[in-house]
Amino acid sequence: MTLPQHVRLVEVGPRDGLQNEKQPIGVADKVRLVDDLTAAGLEYVEVGSFVSPKWVPQMAGSAEVFAQIRQKSGVTYAALTPNMQGFEAAMAAGVKEVAVFAAASESFSQRNINCSIAESLARFVPVLGAARARGVRVRGYVSCVLGCPYEGEVAPQQVASVARELFAMGCYEVSLGDTIGTGTAGKTRTLFDVVGRDIPRDRLAGHFHDTYGQALANIYASLLEGIAVFDSSVAGLGGCPYAKGASGNVASEDVLYLLDGLGIHTGIDLQALIAAGERICAVLGRDNGSRVARARRLGGG
Numbered sequence: 599m600t601l602p603q604h605v606r607l608v609e610v611g612p613r614d615g616l617q618n619e620k621q622p623i624g625v626a627d628k629v630r631l632v633d634d635l636t637a638a639g640l641e642y643v644e645v646g647s648f649v650s651p652k653w654v655p656q657m658a659g660s661a662e663v664f665a666q667i668r669q670k671s672g673v674t675y676a677a678l679t680p681n682m683q684g685f686e687a688a689m690a691a692g693v694k695e696v697a698v699f700a701a702a703s704e705s706f707s708q709r710n711i712n713c714s715i716a717e718s719l720a721r722f723v724p725v726l727g728a729a730r731a732r733g734v735r736v737r738g739y740v741s742c743v744l745g746c747p748y749e750g751e752v753a754p755q756q757v758a759s760v761a762r763e764l765f766a767m768g769c770y771e772v773s774l775g776d777t778i779g780t781g782t783a784g785k786t787r788t789l790f791d792v793v794g795r796d797i798p799r800d801r802l803a804g805h806f807h808d809t810y811g812q813a814l815a816n817i818y819a820s821l822l823e824g825i826a827v828f829d830s831s832v833a834g835l836g837g838c839p840y841a842k843g844a845s846g847n848v849a850s851e852d853v854l855y856l857l858d859g860l861g862i863h864t865g866i867d868l869q870a871l872i873a874a875g876e877r878i879c880a881v882l883g884r885d886n887g888s889r890v891a892r893a894r895r896l897g898g899g
């Protein structure tokens with residue numbers, strides 16, 4: 599199969615990457631991260647979440663972050679909104695694109711958003727309606743597509759059923775999340791084969807955490823299935839508050855390196871992206887999760 603000629607990266611570092619950090623991170627540092635990512639040439643940055651601050655305290659300042667970032671024309675700056683309360687807060691903050699998030703496993707849905715899968719989908723219907731009325735695009739997420747921290751194996755058909763509902767209610771794209779990073783290349787191909795029977799592949803995205811070191815292999819497997827949108831996190835930041843032990847998303851720098859090696863060019867400046875990752879890692883006092891960034895720091899390549 600021929601690989602896609604163009605790939606879009608959805609940078610989730612400021613949201614998925616930072617949401618799990620225990621230490622307080624100032625608004626100025628979050629703003630600087632988003633601005634650095636814009637400067638590096640990312641076309642899509644997920645900036646924050648309008649969720650309960652009791653559930654995810656780190657995202658509490660998202661409105662202030664939106665107010666202070668330098669938005670570049672042509673770049674999408676998005677936020678997660680789990681319900682109408684979040685959607686309205688996002689609109690008040692001037693957000694132009696939002697994402698709703700469901701799960702393919704009942705246990706994860708309960709732990710993450712305190713309701714069943716069916717209840718979550720019902721909650722999203724008014725969000726999609728309000729978004730449509732305002733001309734706001736909505737992206738959909740499905741978590742636990744290749745395994746659940748509470749239930750183990752998740753059937754691709756279950757993922758397909760949730761993804762189908764999100765697409766049918768108006769999500770323009772559905773991102774399939776390997777929340778705990780247990781997926782393998784073989785399972786990834788099967789997943790997109792099954793979900794791709796209901797939803798056009800150019801409306802699907804892959805979101806791979808790298809807990810088992812399989813994320814790049816899973817992205818390559820997805821490319822072979824015709825998937826051309828991938829979520830990634832600068833410096834491999836992150837983890838999920840409701841999936842203990844899950845590591846961050848695949849590092850954006852490493853995905854860029856993979857794509858470049860395949861002759862798929864994104865226009866993103868790798869050096870600037872590495873610098874953005876190094877800076878936020880220094881702020882957080884943590885190791886850089888990007889293998890490419892670490893190699894370049896040591897003078898490799």
Ligand SMILES: CC(C)(COP(=O)([O-])OP(=O)([O-])OC[C@H]1O[C@@H](n2cnc3c(N)ncnc32)[C@H](O)[C@@H]1OP(=O)([O-])[O-])[C@@H](O)C(=O)NCCC(=O)NCCSC(=O)C[C@@](C)(O)CC(=O)[O-]
Nearest residue numbers: 648649650653654680683684710711712739741742775777
């Ligand atoms: C969904 C809720 C709110 C339900 O939480 P709930 O407690 O069931 O909500 P509720 O409607 O009963 O309201 C209870 C309180 O929450 C408040 N509330 C209610 N809604 C909001 C809101 N939007 N913004 C701010 N506050 C809100 C509401 O005002 C009230 O406040 P109180 O009267 O107690 O002071 C909660 O469970 C929640 O916020 N969960 C956060 C989940 C989250 O952010 N998880 C991480 C993101 S998902 C992810 O990382 C996976 C992904 C996308 O990356 C893909 C992958 O890797 O799998």
